[in-house]
Structure formats: C-alpha cells, structure tokens
Amino acid sequence: KEPVLAANTPGFAGNAFKGYELVLSTLAAEFIEYKAVKDERTVNILGVMPGQDVFCRGNIREIKRLLNQLGLKVNTFFGDGETIEKIRHYGDASLTLVFSEKYGLETAKVFEEKHNIPYLSVDLPIGETRTDAFLQKVGERLGISPPAIAALIAEEKAYYYSYLERFLDIYGDIDLQRYAIVSADLNYAFPLISFLADDLGWVPHLVVINDQLDDLAKKKYELKFNQLSSEAKPKVVFEQHAGQLLKHIRESWPHNKNEKYYNALSPAFLVGSSLEASTAQKIGAAFLPVSFPVTNRAVLDRGYTGYKGGLTLAEDLISALVSNR
Template structure:
C-alpha cells in the first residue's frame, strides 16, 4: 500500500552514483541533468557530512540542461560539457551520470560516451535517474558501470595479484564512517596476509578498480554489495563471502577465520593475529569496566541506521558490552530476501528478550517507534536528536546524516572500530 514518507534520509540514485564516483581518486563525474541535481547533491549529502569530497560542492560538472534540451534532446549539450570538462578538470576517468529529465527524454548516452572515447577521452557512463531508486540503487548502478565498462578501456591489469580481496557494500557517505570502516577491514585482511582492494577512499584510484576482476574473493559487507559480487561471480567466477553486517569486535575475528578457511590461508597465523587483536581490545574493555558500572552502561537502546550498521554494531553492543536492544530501526530499505534474515537474527539478539525490529525510512514513524520504545540510550542520525532530548537519554550520532561531528578516518568496524565505539558511546553516556 502506498504511504507517505516524512524526512527520508535516503537520497536518489544519481546521488548514490555521485557518492561512488567522488570517493574514487582521479575519477571525475559529469552530471547530465538539470542544475538542481548537482546542487541538491551538495546540499543534501555533502553538507550533511563533515568534509566534502573533491567534486562534492558546486564545482561539479553538470550539463545543466534547459527546456530546449528536453524538447530537442540534450545529447549535443552533453557532448559540449564532456569536452569542456576534460579541458578543465584533470582526471584518469570521466563518468557520465544521468538524471531523471535526460532519461525521460531518452538521450543516447552510450553514443555520446563512444564519441568521447573516439576522441581518446577516458569516459564511461551510468544511467542513474532518480526514479530508478534511492541512493543504494545508485551505488549499485555506478559500481556495475565501472565493472562492466572499465575493461573496454583496455587499462585492466592482466597479471593476477595473489590474495587480492575486493570489499563491497559500504556506500560512501551513506555510511558516514565509510572510509574508516574500509580502512579497518583492510588492515585486518592485511593482518592475515591478504591484499585488500578497498576501492574507495585514500589512495584508491583506477588501478584499484582495474584489479577488481583478479580478486580471489569478493567480500560483501551489506546487501548493497550483493549485485556487484554476483556480477563478478558471473563474469569472472570469483567466489563471494557475505557478512551479516559490519564486523565489529569479536565478529571481526570470526570474519577473519571464515576468510582464512575460504582461501586456505595459514590458520595458525590467522589465529595469532586474531589473538593479538582480541587482547588489545580486551585491555581497553577492562580499562572501561569501572566507568561501565559507575555510569550504568548497561541500558536498553534504540538504534536507527542502515542494515549493515544496525546488524553489526548491535551485535557487539549486546554480545560484548551487555547492552539491551530495545528498538532497532533499519532505514535503508533492504530487499525482501534480506529482511527475513535480518529479522530472525536481530529479534533474538538477546535470549529471552524480544527486540522490536522495524524497517522504515519515514521519520515520523521512526520517531514514534523510538519514543514508544522508551529506550535509555538512542543511537541514530541527527534526525533522532530531538526525540533523544525529549526522552532525556544519552544520544550518539552515528548514522547518516550527521550534524555534530567531523569524521575523517574514524570508523566502527573491526577491533579498532569497537574501541572507537566504546569511546564515543561512553562519552555520550557521561556527557548526558
């Protein structure tokens, strides 16, 4: 049944694609749409995250089509825009991303891309009208375009890289801690002797993307990584490992063990690495014990965020830290097949305790759920601040959009992420 959505935190497919492109070094987006699409991306996404990307603001290239281009077709405007962009913005790759109006009109984007390539521009395209879906759909569309079209540019590395592992499903900016989360997962994989291909963030450029087909394993962190992993399995026969959310704390240890099993790595080496990581985290946990009891960390909490965040972080908060999941609200609209698994996993996180698990992106419904759940701690986005204030309980911003913190390399995944989460959560409780 149709229903209204108030204050959605999910932007459109075009913005998801832009978030992908802007997170890859040397890749330049060229928007083919009306002017508002680029501005909206800046206002709606980048401004709500501390630290905007290279093209995340007004400087993004956009064909800014007008009515004339809708009536007569906007291909020639795009041709001109592409030529000018190549002159003005230096890049290793240019990606044309389309908005609703140009897709409705049916501009021939593949033909324009081919024209660009005939002039030796390194250019690919992704059809990303907002009406195709939300920001997560945009992530999938842009990633698919890169996987499918990069080999045709003939820059792929043929030599295989031993132990190369791709990581999928972390949507840049939609997970505000995407960079830190990826770096930590990378650090852990390196720790067991693998070569992680993070694909987004610092030092991740076209060469990382050209290596994608050579990976030994595709690791899927959220349901949004399913489609790229399936595409790569189809094309290159690369096996897939699906995680049940971000691996935090001891879940990271289990994750490393599974990867070792799948890739026949030296298990002793892996176990030793996990042991050292566990020891380090346990030391921090022990240091916290006093404050934990004094400030009464063990509380019922409400968590509002993306499926991979809610699943991964809640497990750590309950399993390791002993908190009680009162209300878990998943905002990224995971497909039906993924919902059942999430439900059965999350409702029974604490034995004998029934956790309310809700799928919603409607702000009004989310607020109602958090309020009626009357949790003693609220984890969510800036949008949940008011309800936390009304409840008079500690509040920690950790899902999109954020308004009260600068995030550069901080993350909540892995062992270091677990320690960071302890710090932030503790600070939120103490400052309340």
C-alpha cells in the same frame, strides 16, 4: 587515453544506493580487465558506500588493515591510495567481500559473471564479537589456516582489552548499562546492536531498520538477531519514515497507567542518525548519531570497524553518557 564509460544515473531514476551500483557495475563490466589467473590472496571490497556511510574511509582502512594481517591484498574502490590504474586490475581477485545484505550485490554479481570471481556477503565487523566472526568466516572461505586466524584474533584482542579494561571499573561503579535502541540502515543495524549487546552488555530493546526490503529479505535479516548472545532479543521493525520512530518506541513498552510503581524504559540509549536527536530527547535517552545523516559531528578518518573501531565506538558512547556530568 582513458575510455569514457556511460552509466545512466539520473536522480529521478533512483537514490544514491542505485547510483553506487550503476557506476561500479559499469566499471566491472566495461573497464576492469579480465584476468584468467586469479591471485588466491587478493580480495575485492564492496558495500561500504561513501557518503551514505559517514565513516566509509575509516571503516575501509581498518578492514583492509585486518585482512593485510592475514596476508591478503585488498582491492577497494574508495579506500586510501586508489588509482584508475589499480582499479583496472581488480579482475585478479579470487573473492569479493560485500559488507551488506543488499548494497554492492549487483556489482558483485557482475564480477562473478564477467570475471569468474565469487562473492561472499558479510556483516560490517564492529567490535570484538562481529570481528571474530568476520575473520573466521573469511579465513574459512579462503582456506587460511585456523592457527593463523586464532593468532591474529588473540593479538587484536590483547590490544582491545588493554584499553577497554581502563574504564570497566567506572562502568560498573556508575552503572552505565542501558536499554539499547538502534535506528539505522541494514548495513549498520545488526552490527550496532550486536556491539551494544554482546560487547558492552547492554539490553537490546528495539531495532528500527530504515531500508526498503521485500518480505523474504526482511525475514532473512531478522534471523541475524538470533546470533546475539544476550538472552533478551530486540524487537525488529522495518520503517523508512524517521518520524515514526517515537511511535515504535512507545509501542514497544507498556504504557504507564498511573501505576504507583512503574518500570520505565530507562535508562535508554538511542543510536541512530541526526534525524532521531529529538526523539531521544522526548524519551529522555542519551544519543549518538552514527547512521546517515550525521549533521552535528565532523568525521574525517574516524571508523568503527574492527577491534580498534569498537574501542572508538565505546569511547564515543561513554562520552555521550558522561558529557553532561
């Protein structure tokens, strides 16, 4: 018989993020067995939340594949092939990877306190730049040899560019560079703008983050954007109300005062949720829904993490640009 665990999750007490933490924290504290001996090549994954991350299963699958390539065993709560029996033994991990600056951290702290498993907060690795940084950071923390990391990155990049180069000519010929606007939660905001700016070469203009953070957490998150290789840095705004996005876009660009020659915010591309579709229409921008909620796309095993996920995202972005041609 399996134990019955109690997790206090009434809807009025918090949102889905709170429920995610409560359930997993309860499992970590009361169900997962303590293991005195840790496996140095086993990691736990947290922070990729089902439902709220529309691409959860696909994202976890690719993260797991990359880490497996480094010889790591990966424990996930919501990946493919998970069972109660497997979850029971997650206490054997030597490290917890939290793919968020906020969500999953409380559970990671329970793993640290109850199971002596330290944790590391990392960005969702979308595309070449962020995946390079992710693999190097994890490799350094776990003591994986730099040549092994470099070999995996080289192999993945060879695959990545063998496909990406196929549309580079048309990319230049029809000028697909855009002003990039991102409206997303904190798990996606920085990784998305990094992909658009660092990998595709778009101009990072505005990032609107729809999570509630305290002032210290906001300042910490804003520092991430200094990592962008682009000389242009985006304006970063924290705004929970989707209806305010248009206001922030208009405030980010000089108004046209009946000037004969006016440099408009065009061409632009908005990456957000389905809630921002009307805003994209109002500013004449192309649009792709990625962040929750996504109501006009069917997503099964699709994911945007890793080099392969970067190819998928590039394919979706360019398809959105050329679909009306």
